[in-house]
Amino acid sequence: MDLFLKRIQSYIPDEFDAFKETLNQKMYQGLRVNTSKISKDKFIRIFKDIEGQTPFCENGFYISKSLGNHPFHMSGLYYLQEPSAMSVVECLDIKEEDVVLDLCAAPGGKSSQIAARLKNGFLVSNEIDAKRCKILLSNMERMGFMNVAITNVKPETLCSAFPSCFDKVLVDAPCSGEGMMKKHSMAYQEWSYENILYCQKRQLDILEQAYKALRKDGILVYSTCTYAKEENEEVIVSFLKKHKDMQLIDIERNFGRSGLKTDGLDEKKVRRIFPMDHGEGHFVAKLKKIEGDIKYLPILKKEKIDPLAQKFLKEQLNWLYPYMHTVSNSIFCMNREFVDFKKVKCIRQGLYCGDIIKKRFEPSHAFYMNNDLENIKHKINLDFEQANQFIHGLSLDLKCDKGYVATCFEGYPFGFGKSDGNVIKNKIPKGLRLMEGQSLYGKK
Numbered sequence: 001m002d003l004f005l006k007r008i009q010s011y012i013p014d015e016f017d018a019f020k021e022t023l024n025q026k027m028y029q030g031l032r033v034n035t036s037k038i039s040k041d042k043f044i045r046i047f048k049d050i051e052g053q054t055p056f057c058e059n060g061f062y063i064s065k066s067l068g069n070h071p072f073h074m075s076g077l078y079y080l081q082e083p084s085a086m087s088v089v090e091c092l093d094i095k096e097e098d099v100v101l102d103l104c105a106a107p108g109g110k111s112s113q114i115a116a117r118l119k120n121g122f123l124v125s126n127e128i129d130a131k132r133c134k135i136l137l138s139n140m141e142r143m144g145f146m147n148v149a150i151t152n153v154k155p156e157t158l159c160s161a162f163p164s165c166f167d168k169v170l171v172d173a174p175c176s177g178e179g180m181m182k183k184h185s186m187a188y189q190e191w192s193y194e195n196i197l198y199c200q201k202r203q204l205d206i207l208e209q210a211y212k213a214l215r216k217d218g219i220l221v222y223s224t225c226t227y228a229k230e231e232n233e234e235v236i237v238s239f240l241k242k243h244k245d246m247q248l249i250d251i252e253r254n255f256g257r258s259g260l261k262t263d264g265l266d267e268k269k270v271r272r273i274f275p276m277d278h279g280e281g282h283f284v285a286k287l288k289k290i291e292g293d294i295k296y297l298p299i300l301k302k303e304k305i306d307p308l309a310q311k312f313l314k315e316q317l318n319w320l321y322p323y324m325h326t327v328s329n330s331i332f333c334m335n336r337e338f339v340d341f342k343k344v345k346c347i348r349q350g351l352y353c354g355d356i357i358k359k360r361f362e363p364s365h366a367f368y369m370n371n372d373l374e375n376i377k378h379k380i381n382l383d384f385e386q387a388n389q390f391i392h393g394l395s396l397d398l399k400c401d402k403g404y405v406a407t408c409f410e411g412y413p414f415g416f417g418k419s420d421g422n423v424i425k426n427k428i429p430k431g432l433r434l435m436e437g438q439s440l441y442g443k444k
Ligand SMILES: C[S@@+](CC[C@H](N)C(=O)[O-])C[C@H]1O[C@@H](n2cnc3c(N)ncnc32)[C@H](O)[C@@H]1O
Pocket: 085, 103, 104, 105, 106, 107, 108, 109, 110, 111, 127, 128, 129, 132, 154, 155, 172, 173, 174, 175, 202, 206
């Protein structure tokens, strides 16, 4: 631990006391508005618990309360994210049509930030750890994204299968997490120089894969939430030495500060955030591949879809998704072609609409969380108390359309139920309901 502080002192001698003081202060907390569901202006108008914009992202705000049980969180209107973490995706300059790979994606903060910027583009959101991959999937569904595939493989498996296929690749690398020590106190106890070197090697291995997946003219962003120079500036120097066709690009943003002075690196081109910069800590570097191939993700043939699913979707929506895909009895939709993942383990591609079970169609929760629900025909707005009961799994005695209905709070769906005209039976998956003793955030 002493060594950790000594190293920080050597990085920022003039600010060392200020840094030490931040270790006793509360962690910065933030949320990022999901602009694929609500505009920033409207969010500011209807949401009272934000405390000023972060300097890292135009849709990011500071908060000082835990807001995970707010109905708008359940509706996917925002993602709770440490403020400095919001800086990374800003540096990727996502365009609506980009094909993007997020190689280390769980729990989904940066993937959800990327997906919110895409229109007809596509995101492959990969996580090596199966348990964390489930959390990633759940967050991406809550936020309502459609043109996304969630894969659960080693970076090498994915990048060897799809070389030169991506416009943008993000490596938000596993790291020694020095910027997260306040959150995970174990990290304090487990800090060691050996771990930093272990992380450095793993980071370079992941970057090798990212390099493979990148197209000519593609952009690679590398980030960590640690202060260790070995995992930041030095990783970039080693990587650039090996790959003469990769160029360090100026991030051209003024959050945080320049990197640490390092031989072989123009430190002004990378960004560092220390807690004195109003976020817990991040490092970001942006690189461009100036030579190489341009290839395309393989596409699945367009499919005919089961008439039961078609009938259900027509009955529920004012429009139809142009592309559909069936896996066993489950139906998935997108507004672009489905990718053929071949042997790569893909746990979800597109919007999961539901399943055909015994000659009827059973819709999924994800279907009702999709951001195009302006188009849904059958929905009911609940007041706070009704929403509270429904989120706890209760049925509601309420008159509404018969059949499946989206349940909304202030116009934003957070779940769904099945109505006989007088009672809405609860269809929110058990794992997403609030438990007894937990209460919905807001007025009573
Ligand atoms: C810093 S976290 C990613 C956070 C995520 N980008 C976000 O914004 O929510 C790094 C992730 O890398 C994963 N990881 C660990 N070892 C890995 C490896 N060898 N290759 C790829 N990913 C790995 C971890 O499971 C972890 O989920």
